[in-house]
Amino acid sequence: MTITEKIIARHSGKEVVVPGEFVESNVDLVLANDITAPLAIEEFEKAGAKKVFDGSKIVLVPDHFTPCKDIQSAELVKKLRKFARQHKVRFYEIGRAGIEHALLPEEGLTRPGDFIVGADSHTCTYGAVGAFSTGMGSTDIASAMITGKVWIKVPPSLKFIYKGKRNKYVGGKDLILYTIGKIGVDGATYKSMEFTEETIRNLPMDDRFTMCNMAIEAGAKNGIIEPDEITFLYCEEIGIPSTNFLKSDEDAIYEDIIEIDVSDIMPQVAAPHLPSNSKSVDEYTDIKIDQVVIGSCTNGRITDLRRAASILNGHTVHPEVRCIIIPATQKVYQQALKEGLIDVFLTAGCVISPPTCGPCLGGHMGVIGKGEAAIATTNRNFIGRMGHPESYVYLSNPEVAAASAIKGKICHPDKV
Amino acid sequence: MKVKGKVWKFGDNINTDDIIAARYLNTTDEKQLASHCMETIMPDFSKKIKKGDIIVAGRNFGCGSSREHAPVAIKGCGISVVIAKSFARIFLRNSINIGLPVIELPEADEIDEGDEIEVDFEKGIIKNISKGKLWKFNRYPEFLQEIIRNGGLMQWVKERYIKSE
Numbered sequence: 001m002t003i004t005e006k007i008i009a010r011h012s013g014k015e016v017v018v019p020g021e022f023v024e025s026n027v028d029l030v031l032a033n034d035i036t037a038p039l040a041i042e043e044f045e046k047a048g049a050k051k052v053f054d055g056s057k058i059v060l061v062p063d064h065f066t067p068c069k070d071i072q073s074a075e076l077v078k079k080l081r082k083f084a085r086q087h088k089v090r091f092y093e094i095g096r097a098g099i100e101h102a103l104l105p106e107e108g109l110t111r112p113g114d115f116i117v118g119a120d121s122h123t124c125t126y127g128a129v130g131a132f133s134t135g136m137g138s139t140d141i142a143s144a145m146i147t148g149k150v151w152i153k154v155p156p157s158l159k160f161i162y163k164g165k166r167n168k169y170v171g172g173k174d175l176i177l178y179t180i181g182k183i184g185v186d187g188a189t190y191k192s193m194e195f196t197e198e199t200i201r202n203l204p205m206d207d208r209f210t211m212c213n214m215a216i217e218a219g220a221k222n223g224i225i226e227p228d229e230i231t232f233l234y235c236e237e238i239g240i241p242s243t244n245f246l247k248s249d250e251d252a253i254y255e256d257i258i259e260i261d262v263s264d265i266m267p268q269v270a271a272p273h274l275p276s277n278s279k280s281v282d283e284y285t286d287i288k289i290d291q292v293v294i295g296s297c298t299n300g301r302i303t304d305l306r307r308a309a310s311i312l313n314g315h316t317v318h319p320e321v322r323c324i325i326i327p328a329t330q331k332v333y334q335q336a337l338k339e340g341l342i343d344v345f346l347t348a349g350c351v352i353s354p355p356t357c358g359p360c361l362g363g364h365m366g367v368i369g370k371g372e373a374a375i376a377t378t379n380r381n382f383i384g385r386m387g388h389p390e391s392y393v394y395l396s397n398p399e400v401a402a403a404s405a406i407k408g409k410i411c412h413p414d415k416v
Numbered sequence: 417m418k419v420k421g422k423v424w425k426f427g428d429n430i431n432t433d434d435i436i437a438a439r440y441l442n443t444t445d446e447k448q449l450a451s452h453c454m455e456t457i458m459p460d461f462s463k464k465i466k467k468g469d470i471i472v473a474g475r476n477f478g479c480g481s482s483r484e485h486a487p488v489a490i491k492g493c494g495i496s497v498v499i500a501k502s503f504a505r506i507f508l509r510n511s512i513n514i515g516l517p518v519i520e521l522p523e524a525d526e527i528d529e530g531d532e533i534e535v536d537f538e539k540g541i542i543k544n545i546s547k548g549k550l551w552k553f554n555r556y557p558e559f560l561q562e563i564i565r566n567g568g569l570m571q572w573v574k575e576r577y578i579k580s581e
Contacts, residue, residue: 022559035485039484042444043570048574065441072442073442137483137506137513138484139514140509147576186504189505219476361438362433362438380480383457384433384456385433
């Protein structure tokens with residue numbers, strides 16, 4: 001079995017599972033945010049449920065429209081607070097929280113071998129620690145909050161073999177943008193994406209989060225990386241058990257095996273309006289930008305801020321560009337402050353936002369207008385994603401975004 | 417059950433931001449969500465359509481976010497069924513859970529905007545009245561049919577978990 005099949009089997013009371021089989025699985029963690037939890041709470045109450053299956057395994061994180069952008073979003077978060085108090089579930093208030101997919105691993109809530117579901121498509125992020133985790137809708141989450149279980153169709157697995165040394169400025173974001181470019185935005189629909197071999201074994205944890213985070217942009221059910229030495233060190237640092245390190249069997253069956261020579265990959269930029277429109281940054285010669293966003297559940301971790309700061313240090317943001325930096329969590333923010341990164345950003349002329357999903361989904365804190373273009377370290381560049389239906393979002397890694405902020409147009413970090 | 421309606425045609429990779437932009441997600445109200453359905457890619461969609469009309473699309477319909485507001489908005493503005501060459505997985509789950517009928521039809525390309533379509537869910541037949549064509553569609557797997565027969569996921573949960581408490 002693959003690692004994904006093993007985790008599903010363990011949580012479904014089965015020795016073996018096979019792709020295509022429907023199973024009911026016990027979940028270790030159930031997540032929802034300020035957009036998806038209100039619908040889940042309504043369904044929970046409509047069903048007449050009186051109690052949750054286990055409050056310690058349910059997490060509500062208001063992060064999309066927070067700090068609340070308007071009265072309606074304030075009312076939504078009130079629903080979360082009330083439900084959390086009533087049912088004693090985990091609730092992370094702003095000032096003690098951050099973007100859910102950066103926060104939960106930091107809090108030690110996502111452990112190797114776990115089965116995690118969340119009402120947010122980027123819940124697949126936690127595959128980076130060797131967990132099975134997948135996004136669902138609010139009704140599925142309401143059901144999981146009551147029963148502690150979800151139904152799932154065991155996905156076939158795709159094995160991605162990454163070999164070779166990463167070029168300068170090539171990180172997890174570039175590997176995943178390149179991969180999605182290769183297989184398309186529905187290239188892994190219903191399937192598991194397993195990222196393996198040499199390059200991955202040498203890939204830092206934060207880059208692994210970035211890769212698994214964007215598995216959904218290829219339509220995947222989950223993205224996953226076998227736990228290894230880097231995962232072990234990460235577990236030690238966070239203070240979580242490293243006992244459930246599962247690995248795919250030698251004879252595990254994959255629907256397809258895709259080999260990628262990483263030494264061919266240059267920093268990638270995905271053009272509007274699909275994450276699969278990825279090309280080397282050098283192919284973009286004269287794309288002027290109005291805004292830069294460095295943050296999100298994809299690239300708002302400390303490694304990302306360090307990389308952005310390494311480019312911005314000693315430079316200033318182009319006079320016609322707004323550059324928004326969003327540390328993903330309170331802890332990331334504090335660490336960036338300690339390391340002097342925040343000072344680098346402020347001196348360069350960036351604005352620092354509190355942790356929020358905000359502009360990534362065109363919610364608030366950096367929405368763009370008609371005809372404007374942004375380069376962002378976020379995960380989606382759909383039509384109108386960051387604001388006006390006639391605006392344009394380019395996706396990149398933090399170094400490329402930072403370099404573009406300095407030059408006022410999309411450019412390779414070496415050109416700064 | 418049979419439904420009949422006029423077709424509104426969309427392409428590949430219609431994502432949840434197209435279906436309902438995130439800026440409208442500060443509510444869970446079905447009517448408010450419905451009023452902004454598809455507006456990013458087809459302004460005034462919710463005003464143009466008649467109750468019972470049908471969405472036909474290409475590959476990967478509903479990709480992107482997990483927002484259940486997307487099928488809620490489609491159902492809320494009166495669309496009776498969504499037919500696509502394929503669906504993104506979270507959108508498919510959400511639709512089944514909230515009771516929006518969705519059908520995978522590899523021949524969806526052969527249906528055009530404005531065609532009159534009839535769907536017979538019992539027989540598993542889609543009839544293109546305008547073009548005089550007929551297709552059989554695949555039923556959901558038995559496990560999903562059980563959820564549908566129970567009237568959606570929450571009803572299924574209620575029967576199995578809440579009533580027995």
